[in-house]
Amino acid sequence: MTKPRLLVLAILAGAAVLLLTVLYGKIGPNGKASNALLEPPAAMAPFKQAQTATAVPAVALSGAGGTLKSLSEYKGRVVLLNLWAPWCGPCVKELPALAALQKALPADRFVVVPVDAGRESQAEAQAFLASHGAGSLQTYVDSNAAVMRAFGAIGLAMTILIDKDGPE
Numbered sequence: 265m266t267k268p269r270l271l272v273l274a275i276l277a278g279a280a281v282l283l284l285t286v287l288y289g290k291i292g293p294n295g296k297a298s299n300a301l302l303e304p305p306a307a308m309a310p311f312k313q314a315q316t317a318t319a320v321p322a323v324a325l326s327g328a329g330g331t332l333k334s335l336s337e338y339k340g341r342v343v344l345l346n347l348w349a350p351w352c353g354p355c356v357k358e359l360p361a362l363a364a365l366q367k368a369l370p371a372d373r374f375v376v377v378p379v380d381a382g383r384e385s386q387a388e389a390q391a392f393l394a395s396h397g398a399g400s401l402q403t404y405v406d407s408n409a410a411v412m413r414a415f416g417a418i419g420l421a422m423t424i425l426i427d428k429d430g431p432e
Contacts, residue, residue: 317427319430320335320336320426320430321335321414321415322334322335322336322414323335323410323411323414323415324410325377325379325404325406325411326386326404326405326406326407327386327402327403327404328386328390328402328403329386330386333404335377335426336430338375338377338426339428339429339430340428341372341373341374341375341428342373342374342375342425342426342427342428343374343375343377343425343426344362344365344374344375344376344377344423344424344425344426345377345379345415345423345424345425345426346358346362346376346377346378346379346421346422346423346424347379347381347406347411347412347415347417347420347421347422347423347424348378348379348380348381348382348420348421349380349381349382349383349420350380350382350383350392351382352382352420352421354420354421355420355421356396358421359378359393359396359397359398359401360396360397360398362376362378362398362401363376363393363397363398363399363400363401366400366401367400373428376401377402377404378393378398378401378402378403378404379404379405379406379411380392380403380404380405380406381405381406381409381411381412381417381420383405383407384405384407385405386403386404386405389403389404389405390403
């Protein structure tokens with residue numbers, strides 16, 4: 265190859281590396297490329313990761329026939345506690361995905377616990393879940409907002425992941 269061709273190839277290779285660095289990473293303070301995809305987006309800046317796990321509040325869920333179920337009864341399983349309401353668009357949209365997630369994972373190790381914060385009746389909540397592709401999920405209601413208060417929920421949808429030993 266001639267020197268001009270080698271020079272052109274070197275410039276093109278350098279430009280390609282620079283372009284890939286701009287598109288997929290950034291140059292850190294040490295002059296080396298770092299992967300920007302591993303860093304949280306700027307919108308997440310106000311949120312801080314807890315240094316220690318938070319204990320799950322002792323709260324009872326109202327289930328089928330008005331029976332009460334404590335979250336501690338799920339100890340040994342990962343719990344995805346989802347507070348939702350029928351008037352909450354994002355809540356309703358995620359219901360079928362939550363049902364699919366429950367079906368995809370072993371019930372002896374993982375459970376989706378949807379809690380309707382917008383209905384007085386467990387039967388109404390179950391009918392709503394069924395009509396929105398999530399009828400396979402257990403139904404719980406929070407008619408007096410006890411669960412919302414216990415977890416400090418100020419809006420919906422709210423999803424809390426509780427590990428198998430209890431901390432959220």
